Amino acid sequence: MGRSPCCSKEGLNRGAWTAxxxxxxxxxxxxxxxxxxxxxxxxxxxKRCGKSCRLRWLNYLRPDxxxxxxxxxxxxxxxxxxxLLGNRWSLIAGRLPGRTDNEIKNYWNTTxxxxxxxxxxxxxxxxxxxxxxxxNKKMTIEPKTAEPPSFHVIRTKAIRCTKVLIPAVxxxxxxxxxxxxxxxPLEPQALQSQDKDNFEVHHLGSEEVHETCxxxxxxxxxxxNEFQASYEYAGGDYNFNNNMSPHLDETMFKDWATxxxxxxxxxxxxxxxxxxxxxxxxxx
DNA sequence: AATCTTGGCAACCGCGTGTGA
DNA sequence: ATCACACGCGGTTGCCAAGAT
Numbered sequence: 001m002g003r004s005p006c007c008s009k010e011g012l013n014r015g016a017w018t019a020x021x022x023x024x025x026x027x028x029x030x031x032x033x034x035x036x037x038x039x040x041x042x043x044x045x046x047k048r049c050g051k052s053c054r055l056r057w058l059n060y061l062r063p064d065x066x067x068x069x070x071x072x073x074x075x076x077x078x079x080x081x082x083x084l085l086g087n088r089w090s091l092i093a094g095r096l097p098g099r100t101d102n103e104i105k106n107y108w109n110t111t112x113x114x115x116x117x118x119x120x121x122x123x124x125x126x127x128x129x130x131x132x133x134x135x136n137k138k139m140t141i142e143p144k145t146a147e148p149p150s151f152h153v154i155r156t157k158a159i160r161c162t163k164v165l166i167p168a169v170x171x172x173x174x175x176x177x178x179x180x181x182x183x184x185p186l187e188p189q190a191l192q193s194q195d196k197d198n199f200e201v202h203h204l205g206s207e208e209v210h211e212t213c214x215x216x217x218x219x220x221x222x223x224x225n226e227f228q229a230s231y232e233y234a235g236g237d238y239n240f241n242n243n244m245s246p247h248l249d250e251t252m253f254k255d256w257a258t259x260x261x262x263x264x265x266x267x268x269x270x271x272x273x274x275x276x277x278x279x280x281x282x283x284x
Numbered sequence: 285a286a287t288c289t290t291g292g293c294a295a296c297c298g299c300g301t302g303t304g305a
Numbered sequence: 306a307t308c309a310c311a312c313g314c315g316g317t318t319g320c321c322a323a324g325a326t
Contacts, residue, residue, distance in 0.1 A: 015296095016294070017294085017295085035311095035312090036311085038310080050312090052296075054312080054313085055294085055295065058313095059294075087316085090314060101314075102315095103293085105316085106292070107293095289324085289325070289326090290322105291322090294318105294319090294320085295317100295318085296317080296319090297315105297316085297318090298314105298316090299315090299316105300314080301311105302311090304308100304310090304311105305309090305310100
């Protein structure tokens with residue numbers, strides 16, 4: 001279908017933003033909130049296209065933007081996430097609070113990409129992946145695979161799906177099928193046999209929910225996140241919290257808890273443990 | 285000191301997807 | 306079912322500062 005340009009180019013400012021423009025945009029969004037980008041410039045009195053305003057806000061003006069150098073932990077996380085997700089910068093950025101997809105993309109293109117290339121061109125010892133090697137500066141978790149480092153891309157274009165169709169009250173049969181579907185990606189024996197205690201689920205953004213229906217590996221992330229959100233840890237046991245996730249029930253939780261023997265440590269969010277999780281190359 | 289090269293980053297561009305009429 | 310619109314995403318470009326010659 002035909003597609004008109006997002007804005008007429010005539011009479012609009014382009015290039016670097018001035019301090020005044022920043023001020024106007026920030027003030028407008030503060031007063032009216034985000035969204036309606038197409039009309040925003042006109043209403044705010046900016047000679048910019050809506051896209052440009054959105055970008056400026058998201059990448060620079062947002063109050064929660066974290067400025068400054070990417071930490072070592074962040075860097076390692078980016079590498080792992082890129083290994084898992086490919087160039088899906090927004091998904092990667094979703095795991096790095098305060099970092100933007102543009103920032104991460106730039107950082108990858110200027111720094112990490114080269115590192116990764118260098119590492120893959122001079123293969124590491126067979127039993128170590130590039131990722132685990134870099135992490136070994138701080139972590140002692142054994143790599144799980146003897147395969148050479150691979151930076152394969154799952155798909156280059158993120159596919160979003162904003163509708164997740166999950167039955168509100170699954171039948172017992174549905175429990176079973178949902179359960180197996182949800183857990184299978186995690187099921188590879190590697191997770192069961194190796195270092196289970198280090199396994200935990202990091203916070204996942206809503207994007208994962210979207211990704212789920214696309215049927216790719218992120219489904220696993222959703223499943224674990226959903227489970228984690230649905231059960232409260234109390235005195236050594238996890239209790240099913242009926243209020244939090246209506247489409248998960250106690251049966252499902254018990255199956256899951258039995259399989260993966262939860263403990264309190266796993267409830268903690270921790271970059272390094274996520275990194276460990278991401279080391280599992282069986283992920284598609 | 286002047287010029288050239290390189291690297292980092294902000295911004296732009298085109299395309300894909302969701303939504304509502 | 307189709308279309309236009311709005312938004313979000315990833316790739317690319319262009320500017321500028323720092324370093325090298």
